[in-house]
Amino acid sequence: MRPVSQDTADPEAGSTLPFVLVCWLVAALMAFGAIAASDAFLEQQEVQSICDGAALAAANEADEAALYALGVGAQLPLTRAAAEAAVADQLADAGVRLDSWSAETDGAEVTVRCTRSVQIAFDWLFLAGEPLERTAVASARAPTAP
Numbered sequence: 001m002r003p004v005s006q007d008t009a010d011p012e013a014g015s016t017l018p019f020v021l022v023c024w025l026v027a028a029l030m031a032f033g034a035i036a037a038s039d040a041f042l043e044q045q046e047v048q049s050i051c052d053g054a055a056l057a058a059a060n061e062a063d064e065a066a067l068y069a070l071g072v073g074a075q076l077p078l079t080r081a082a083a084e085a086a087v088a089d090q091l092a093d094a095g096v097r098l099d100s101w102s103a104e105t106d107g108a109e110v111t112v113r114c115t116r117s118v119q120i121a122f123d124w125l126f127l128a129g130e131p132l133e134r135t136a137v138a139s140a141r142a143p144t145a146p
Contacts, residue, residue, distance in 0.1 A: 051114035051136040057090035058083035058110040059140035
Protein backbone atom coordinates (compact mmCIF):
# COMPACT_ATOMS: atom_id res chain seq x y z
CA MET A 1 0.00 0.00 0.00
CA ARG A 2 1.09 3.40 -0.81
CA PRO A 3 0.97 6.02 1.96
CA VAL A 4 -1.14 9.13 1.41
CA SER A 5 1.01 12.15 0.80
CA GLN A 6 0.51 15.19 2.97
CA ASP A 7 1.92 17.49 0.26
CA THR A 8 -1.21 17.49 -1.86
CA ALA A 9 -3.13 20.43 -0.50
CA ASP A 10 -6.69 21.21 -1.37
CA PRO A 11 -6.62 24.07 -3.90
CA GLU A 12 -9.74 25.56 -2.33
CA ALA A 13 -8.49 25.38 1.22
CA GLY A 14 -7.43 28.60 2.92
CA SER A 15 -8.34 31.19 5.39
CA THR A 16 -11.43 33.32 4.91
CA LEU A 17 -10.19 35.88 7.40
CA PRO A 18 -8.68 38.27 4.79
CA PHE A 19 -11.92 38.20 2.80
CA VAL A 20 -14.02 38.88 5.90
CA LEU A 21 -11.73 41.75 6.92
CA VAL A 22 -11.96 43.34 3.46
CA CYS A 23 -15.76 43.03 3.54
CA TRP A 24 -15.89 44.68 6.98
CA LEU A 25 -13.59 47.45 5.77
CA VAL A 26 -15.78 48.14 2.74
CA ALA A 27 -18.92 48.12 4.92
CA ALA A 28 -17.32 50.53 7.40
CA LEU A 29 -16.25 52.91 4.62
CA MET A 30 -19.77 52.84 3.20
CA ALA A 31 -21.28 53.59 6.61
CA PHE A 32 -18.80 56.43 7.27
CA GLY A 33 -19.49 57.81 3.79
CA ALA A 34 -23.24 57.75 4.36
CA ILE A 35 -22.84 59.56 7.67
CA ALA A 36 -20.55 62.18 6.13
CA ALA A 37 -22.89 62.70 3.16
CA SER A 38 -25.88 63.07 5.49
CA ASP A 39 -24.01 65.60 7.59
CA ALA A 40 -23.02 67.59 4.49
CA PHE A 41 -26.63 67.52 3.26
CA LEU A 42 -27.95 68.80 6.60
CA GLU A 43 -25.36 71.57 6.65
CA GLN A 44 -26.43 72.57 3.11
CA GLN A 45 -30.07 72.65 4.22
CA GLU A 46 -29.19 74.91 7.14
CA VAL A 47 -27.25 77.35 4.95
CA GLN A 48 -30.12 77.33 2.43
CA SER A 49 -32.64 78.06 5.19
CA ILE A 50 -30.55 80.97 6.45
CA CYS A 51 -30.21 82.33 2.92
CA ASP A 52 -33.96 81.97 2.25
CA GLY A 53 -34.80 83.95 5.37
CA ALA A 54 -32.32 86.67 4.46
CA ALA A 55 -33.75 86.94 0.93
CA LEU A 56 -37.29 87.25 2.27
CA ALA A 57 -36.21 89.92 4.73
CA ALA A 58 -34.48 91.85 1.94
CA ALA A 59 -37.50 91.57 -0.38
CA ASN A 60 -39.65 93.18 2.31
CA GLU A 61 -37.39 96.25 2.54
CA ALA A 62 -38.85 98.59 -0.03
CA ASP A 63 -37.12 101.78 -1.13
CA GLU A 64 -39.37 104.29 0.62
CA ALA A 65 -38.32 107.26 -1.51
CA ALA A 66 -39.19 105.41 -4.73
CA LEU A 67 -42.33 104.03 -3.17
CA TYR A 68 -43.63 107.51 -2.25
CA ALA A 69 -42.54 109.03 -5.54
CA LEU A 70 -43.82 106.33 -7.90
CA GLY A 71 -46.45 104.54 -5.84
CA VAL A 72 -47.03 100.82 -5.58
CA GLY A 73 -46.99 98.91 -8.84
CA ALA A 74 -46.85 95.16 -9.43
CA GLN A 75 -43.92 94.85 -6.99
CA LEU A 76 -42.16 96.88 -4.35
CA PRO A 77 -39.15 98.91 -5.52
CA LEU A 78 -35.93 97.56 -4.00
CA THR A 79 -32.44 99.00 -3.71
CA ARG A 80 -29.16 97.23 -3.09
CA ALA A 81 -28.36 99.29 0.01
CA ALA A 82 -31.71 98.51 1.62
CA ALA A 83 -31.38 94.83 0.69
CA GLU A 84 -27.89 94.59 2.19
CA ALA A 85 -29.04 96.32 5.37
CA ALA A 86 -32.01 93.94 5.68
CA VAL A 87 -29.80 90.89 5.13
CA ALA A 88 -27.30 92.11 7.74
CA ASP A 89 -30.12 92.72 10.24
CA GLN A 90 -31.66 89.32 9.57
CA LEU A 91 -28.33 87.52 10.03
CA ALA A 92 -27.55 89.46 13.20
CA ASP A 93 -31.01 88.80 14.66
CA ALA A 94 -30.75 85.09 13.86
CA GLY A 95 -27.27 84.93 15.39
CA VAL A 96 -25.85 82.88 12.53
CA ARG A 97 -22.28 82.82 11.29
CA LEU A 98 -21.55 82.94 7.59
CA ASP A 99 -18.14 83.22 5.96
CA SER A 100 -19.52 85.54 3.29
CA TRP A 101 -22.77 86.76 1.84
CA SER A 102 -23.88 89.16 -0.85
CA ALA A 103 -27.17 90.71 -1.90
CA GLU A 104 -28.04 91.82 -5.42
CA THR A 105 -31.23 93.34 -6.75
CA ASP A 106 -32.64 94.30 -10.11
CA GLY A 107 -35.11 96.67 -8.47
CA ALA A 108 -37.88 94.09 -8.15
CA GLU A 109 -36.20 90.87 -7.01
CA VAL A 110 -33.47 90.25 -4.46
CA THR A 111 -30.87 87.49 -4.84
CA VAL A 112 -28.81 86.57 -1.79
CA ARG A 113 -25.74 84.29 -1.91
CA CYS A 114 -24.54 82.79 1.38
CA THR A 115 -21.35 80.79 1.99
CA ARG A 116 -20.15 78.98 5.08
CA SER A 117 -17.33 76.50 5.71
CA VAL A 118 -18.37 73.62 7.93
CA GLN A 119 -16.78 70.62 9.56
CA ILE A 120 -18.57 67.38 8.76
CA ALA A 121 -18.39 63.97 10.36
CA PHE A 122 -15.34 61.95 9.30
CA ASP A 123 -13.85 64.92 7.44
CA TRP A 124 -10.42 63.54 8.36
CA LEU A 125 -11.19 60.51 6.20
CA PHE A 126 -12.86 62.08 3.18
CA LEU A 127 -11.59 65.69 3.14
CA ALA A 128 -8.18 65.32 4.80
CA GLY A 129 -9.45 67.41 7.72
CA GLU A 130 -10.35 70.41 5.55
CA PRO A 131 -13.70 72.14 6.05
CA LEU A 132 -16.42 71.71 3.45
CA GLU A 133 -17.68 74.89 1.78
CA ARG A 134 -21.47 75.12 1.53
CA THR A 135 -23.01 77.81 -0.70
CA ALA A 136 -26.69 78.63 -1.12
CA VAL A 137 -28.50 81.09 -3.37
CA ALA A 138 -31.99 82.39 -2.67
CA SER A 139 -34.19 84.86 -4.53
CA ALA A 140 -37.31 86.62 -3.36
CA ARG A 141 -39.77 89.10 -4.76
CA ALA A 142 -42.31 91.05 -2.77
CA PRO A 143 -45.43 91.04 -4.94
CA THR A 144 -48.24 93.42 -4.18
CA ALA A 145 -51.93 93.00 -4.81
CA PRO A 146 -53.11 95.03 -7.83
